[in-house]
Amino acid sequence: MLHLSDPMTVSIFNDVIGPVMRGPSSSHCAAALRIGRLARDLVGGDLQHVLIQFDESGSLPATHTSQGSDMGLFGGLLGWEAHDERLPNSRQHLIDNGIAFEFEYGNYGDAHPNTYRLTVCGEQESHTLIAISTGGGMIEVTSIDDFDVSMDGGFDETLVRLADPASNESIQTLDCELLAKELLADHVHVRTSDQNVMLQIQSSQRLEFATLQRSLPWESPEPIVRLAPVLPIRSRPNAEIPFQDCNTLTSQANVDSKPLWKWAVEYEMQRGGLTEREVLDRMIEIVQIARTSIESGLNGTEYADRVLGYQSGGFRDKLQSGQLLDAGALNQIVLYTTAMMEVKSSMGVIIAAPTAGACAALPATCLAMGESLSLSDEEIAKAFLAAGLIGVFIATAWSFAAEVGGCQAEGGSAAAMSAAALVTMAGGTTTQATGAASMALQNMLGLICDPVANRVEVPCLGKNVIAASNAISCANMCLAGFDPVIPLDETIDAARRVSERMPREHRCTALGGLATTPTSLQIEKRLQQCGSGCGCSAPQPVALNTKATVST
Template identity: 60%
Template sequence: MSTVSIFNDVIGPVMRGPSSSHCAAALRIGRLARDLMEGDIAEVLVEFDRSGSLPTTHESQGSDMGLFGGLLGWDADDERLPDSAQALADAGIKLRFETVDVGDPHPNTYRLTLRNTREEHSLIAISTGGGMIEVLSIDGTALSMDGGYHETLIWLPKGTAAEFAADEVTRHDAGESQLIQVKAAAFVEHPAAIAVRRLAPVLPVPSRRDMSVPFTSCAEMLAQDGETKTALWRLAAAYEMARGNFTEREVIDKMIAIVRILRKSIASGIAGTQYEDRVLGHQSGRFNELMQAGRLLDGGALNRVVLYVTALMEVKSSMGVIVAAPTAGACAALPGAVIGMAEAMGKSEEEMAQAMLASGLIGVFIATRWTFAAEVGGCQAEGGAAASMAAAALVTLAGGTRDQSIAAASMAFQSMLGLICDPIANRVEAPCLGKNVMAASNALSCANMALADFDPLIPLDEVIDAAKAVAERMPREHRCTSLGGLAVTPTSLEIEKKLGAKKAKGCGGCGSC
């Protein structure tokens, strides 16, 4: 798989939907499946392994919405996504879901069989966290693609020579023929091809030949930078310059663009959001009124942070545009903390972007060693990562050092180990809101502790490894399956039942029930 990119894996995608692991990833899988069928799809069979997370979550957490949008060729922030099921039906595409017992090792595994009047293809892919994916097989042939390349699949007669100017060429046995998988910056051709399929990239930062990054772990970065003690955001910019072939100015401008999307989303959340199929209504407006009137406990800038976190979570739950940073379920802690604190300090958007870049590098270290997927690691993989990233960002805003930023990230993550994922009523709203607020508050506390040179004791890389070890011992029920914790309380089940009844009736959400 390709090397982690801040803009691919950590701060992004820009999307709609409750969960990046479900919605954005499913959309990207759907886009690749559409390309495999050259846009001509008549029927789709979707199979989920009974022991995975998707049988119980695919409808309520956005997998269906994302997958349908991808099959239609839409982008992850398309405003039509909430109506993708109807659009799929209007396009004449027949859809069937089945739960199967196949023992898929990854909990977020999609098995798609696609047909039209001429042909049938199959695709197996996984969502790896934060909207990232990997295709594992096509038509029963094991291969690997993550959406970072122009992928040309060429079926040739066995024994046919095939040479390409490409980043990577892999030959697979495909029964009576050979399948040549070509990863390149553009699609390729072959005159003897029996069939050709062109799968376009779905990631914003493409992969390329001979790409290398200066470091992939915190320890490597510290060893390389040594006593220079470069600011963390500059080290992040250097990393992404190498990963994406960008200039420093391009990296900063990309992050400023994300900051502007986030500020717009925060404002829309405070102004008010509506969506029928959600647990919590508009609450940030009331919080803002009381904060402005001085009727809340004096939390200083933390109250603004809580407001912004709440607003972003409400935008997410109303299918508005958010940025998965690092995921949709944990989309609010980092930007809410950074933008809220930066505004309270009178900082510019460029300084906000620098803080976000610093957080992005912490996210690189997490994603390289582990995952952001709650289905794999519980909420410690989402909320814990967000707290760690936000703590480093806040130290950067305060003008702290490289080492203080890393210390803050380590301390914030340490206090989030063991956090389970147990969404109430199978919606990614609560206790997700509280966990995002907790992550942001934790980040602020740890940032101040680091600025005062508190000792984190455990190096960041070791904390990440410890979280991974905890996840390996965490029961499946506590890893985003809606089968444990608050998700199975009587009240949670009753809320889910009522939401399901309203949806079945086409209720307009008057609130009488």
């Protein structure tokens, strides 16, 4: 058993299959929203002005407008959820609430391409926050008010600045474990910046102010700051989880005594403190949301700021009339993939699985194959769970972010997860499922991310279809006894090493590949004039090292 010493340990529901959201990109929309909510809490919800800074060498200066970072961030600053129906108009709502904002690009030396630097101001106080979007809606806050911190939104966070700590010798002998016990908290960290000291207190429940006053041996010269959790599954310290990589799982002598979905349930029960029934019920709900999204797409979608229109209806009509080539279940998978991507592009509700840009392959394959096999929602949910565990292995060792790894990180992960899900639906073993996942990811190595017109539609639709087609092929191959040769962990590491050599232009910056073709640039110019929706309702990018201020 592994001791869960890291509170940011991956959860299937937090980090892999989820969040339930709106927007074209989870690493832009959902992650930015979570960052915005934490920033809002820094000033107790009394937000009047925010400065948003992006490093000029990162991905955000080129993508924050068109890929939904602004939409998500503004929604978070308003305290909304990632699936709020008002999100496409969040900029106007921010202005209507009297909150001024400005963007600034500069050379800040940020190592991660998805770094947000926020300065939030209320009537009585102001704070700074630095956070990164790590892919699939996952985040990490790395700095608050120049104090180095580490938080992912899974805890209730309480921040206490200490008065004149240099003259208080007790800070040198502070027993953080004892103080955490007295506060009924999970962790107490001492954070320092120059001569200043701050306590970061992480707890599963909100700490009462009276408890803090009674237990802390110092006075705080500033208001105590509380940050509410933004993740559905709370961080759970001191839990023991059975594995975090595929090799630890598959090296067990009894690995094939249980299907992969049961190992996934065991993992999430330990990670989240849930019962088996709770894990299954949560995933059944996700299956039902995915089905509703696909049905919505098939009924037709409209949205001004999009490259592709409603195409799934035409595919369905041709399929039903027998005018398409006979591809068996794959045709239904292509239909469902297209419908889901159309919902995403029209700001409908989707599930990041593992990301919004790659949201369609897994639900399309599982729901289409589930119908073909006459499976219940619970059986389909078990396949989703098997997929989720593959995602845990990928997210723990690498990333889902296209800004980090290109589309091999998004589409490749979706293909691997879908392949394992399909093997599970067919009654295959854990070894076969993980082998299919490895084979599917191998087939996607080197895939770049080059969104046409800086929108997450083309070639994203085709890459979701490729991921699904790849998944069903690899699932059948492994069920038939084909050898994937390279184990999954080694394949994930190979993908990581490939990403480190991938140029910035091919990692979701819209600066290379299809994104820079004349047709793509022409479409982007046209969409900038559409006047509503994600991207178009946000301020246009400003020149580097300058400011663009929007206020009411």
